[in-house]
Amino acid sequence: MKQTFSVVLTFTLLVSIFTVMNGVSAKENSRNVTVLYFNDAHEISPVVNSHGDRGGVARLQTVINKVREENKKTIVTFGGDLGGGTLFGGVFQGYPIVEAFNKMNIDLANFGQHDFDFGSEITKDLVANSDFQWISSNLTDAGGNPFADVPTYKIFNLKGIKVGVIGLTDDMYTTTQDGQVIQQDLISSAEKAVKKMKETRQVDAIVALTQESLEKDKMLLDAIPDIDAVFTEEKAEGQSFIYPHGDQFILAPEGNIGSVIRLDIQKHKNEIELQPEVIEVDHTVEEDEDMKEFADHYQNKLESELGKTIATVETPLLYGEDHQSRYQETNIGNFVADSYRSYYNADIGLMVGGGIRSSVDTGDFTLRDAYTILPFRNKVVLAKVKGETIRAALENGVSNVENLSGRFLQVSKLNYSYDPAKPVGERVTEILINQEPIQLNKEYLVAMPNYMYNGGDGYDFSGSEAIVGEENARTDAEVLIEYAKFLEVIGVKVEGRITVL
Numbered sequence: 001m002k003q004t005f006s007v008v009l010t011f012t013l014l015v016s017i018f019t020v021m022n023g024v025s026a027k028e029n030s031r032n033v034t035v036l037y038f039n040d041a042h043e044i045s046p047v048v049n050s051h052g053d054r055g056g057v058a059r060l061q062t063v064i065n066k067v068r069e070e071n072k073k074t075i076v077t078f079g080g081d082l083g084g085g086t087l088f089g090g091v092f093q094g095y096p097i098v099e100a101f102n103k104m105n106i107d108l109a110n111f112g113q114h115d116f117d118f119g120s121e122i123t124k125d126l127v128a129n130s131d132f133q134w135i136s137s138n139l140t141d142a143g144g145n146p147f148a149d150v151p152t153y154k155i156f157n158l159k160g161i162k163v164g165v166i167g168l169t170d171d172m173y174t175t176t177q178d179g180q181v182i183q184q185d186l187i188s189s190a191e192k193a194v195k196k197m198k199e200t201r202q203v204d205a206i207v208a209l210t211q212e213s214l215e216k217d218k219m220l221l222d223a224i225p226d227i228d229a230v231f232t233e234e235k236a237e238g239q240s241f242i243y244p245h246g247d248q249f250i251l252a253p254e255g256n257i258g259s260v261i262r263l264d265i266q267k268h269k270n271e272i273e274l275q276p277e278v279i280e281v282d283h284t285v286e287e288d289e290d291m292k293e294f295a296d297h298y299q300n301k302l303e304s305e306l307g308k309t310i311a312t313v314e315t316p317l318l319y320g321e322d323h324q325s326r327y328q329e330t331n332i333g334n335f336v337a338d339s340y341r342s343y344y345n346a347d348i349g350l351m352v353g354g355g356i357r358s359s360v361d362t363g364d365f366t367l368r369d370a371y372t373i374l375p376f377r378n379k380v381v382l383a384k385v386k387g388e389t390i391r392a393a394l395e396n397g398v399s400n401v402e403n404l405s406g407r408f409l410q411v412s413k414l415n416y417s418y419d420p421a422k423p424v425g426e427r428v429t430e431i432l433i434n435q436e437p438i439q440l441n442k443e444y445l446v447a448m449p450n451y452m453y454n455g456g457d458g459y460d461f462s463g464s465e466a467i468v469g470e471e472n473a474r475t476d477a478e479v480l481i482e483y484a485k486f487l488e489v490i491g492v493k494v495e496g497r498i499t500v501l
């Protein structure tokens with residue numbers, strides 16, 4: 001921990017600037033390029049929460065305009081994740097964000113795993129609707145060709161400085177699995193892209209846009225010294241980070257467009273100087289009027305579509321301030337799993353706790369509430385599943401509870417106990433289906449998200465027969481809405497379905 005904090009620079013009220021000059025002093029005739037980077041654009045309007053009032057495309061437009069005025073040689077890059085994860089992202093699937101980026105004239109985008117939450121066909125359509133370039137160095141189709149025919153790298157030649165950019169996306173198992181996009185090895189893919197880039201044209205600096213962990217970013221820089229800086233995914237909602245790594249940098253902005261990372265690249269003869277800086281995108285930034293009008297249009301459209309009351313909440317539906325749905329039974333988990341099972345009159349219902357994204361207080365239950373709870377628009381499928389596969393699924397669900405993994409299972413018409421202190425694969429101690437011991441060779445009708453059925457979060461239902469596949473299934477929020485209408489009064493309680501030993 002001491003070593004970690006010694007290299008992590010946290011930005012709160014002040015912005016720190018770090019310079020690596022390789023022993024060379026700045027010269028008046030130096031050439032320079034500015035790279036702007038942001039990611040995590042699930043919301044089109046500012047987000048106001050415990051971390052403050054931040055983000056929004058109207059403020060982002062103001063920041064971009066100001067930097068472009070200072071340096072016409074500015075490259076604006078987006079690191080990924082513009083759909084899913086929130087109510088706005090779940091309803092509009094990223095299309096308004098692409099439209100906003102078109103208006104901003106951004107230059108380049110990398111994929112985040114959540115850009116695939118609604119299936120790869122939607123992702124391809126987002127790419128087709130983009131006036132800017134997408135890249136990916138490690139995502140391919142099933143045949144090994146670049147996903148959506150995007151390039152594996154991009155070189156910008158701005159009056160004497162050539163900047164090469166690669167894009168990497170990790171953790172694709174956490175999004176929709178439709179078999180149409182394959183995650184190739186991160187480092188070997190990066191090595192191929194960098195090698196091809198350097199063979200094609202001499203570059204002065206190379207940067208990577210990544211959606212991966214800090215440890216993997218460090219491994220990337222160690223493996224490929226030619227990469228000067230990594231722009232990575234957010235490491236905190238309310239903080240930006242600059243991590244020096246030898247003569248290289250790892251740069252992480254805040255989530256929800258809470259900040260922008262600026263990297264000035266100066267060339268002095270044959271030497272390159274890097275100057276990173278954090279630009280806050282908070283309430284102190286004036287909103288661009290035209291972009292605010294655009295964002296307000298979509299917010300008003302969202303409000304008009306989702307404000308309808310469909311039921312009454314008698315008992316608060318609590319996801320949990322400490323993410324309880326990722327390690328123990330919650331009443332909101334029961335509510336969702338019950339809706340799946342009830343829709344098909346299945347033997348059991350299963351739901352991953354990480355897919356439940358919000359709590360709902362007592363009072364009116366609206367369409368907005370349903371989409372806030374389940375923003376990813378997974379399809380609810382029905383399958384015949386053997387008892388042994390169900391047991392394996394429960395073991396997978398508790399295999400990483402110590403890290404609050406989203407794979408933890410909330411259940412309906414099923415009871416199970418687990419001991420988190422036991423070895424992975426041996427944690428589940430008792431399973432009852434409809435109050436009877438599970439029969440490992442028996443087939444049960446199971447309602448679950450297609451995300452799970454298709455292998456998301458490490459689940460394996462490959463030997464199970466789909467009775468209702470995703471092509472004929474309804475979305476999870478729609479199923480939840482129908483169940484809420486049926487109940488009229490929602491008074492779901494914790495019943496002892498899951499026992500933590």
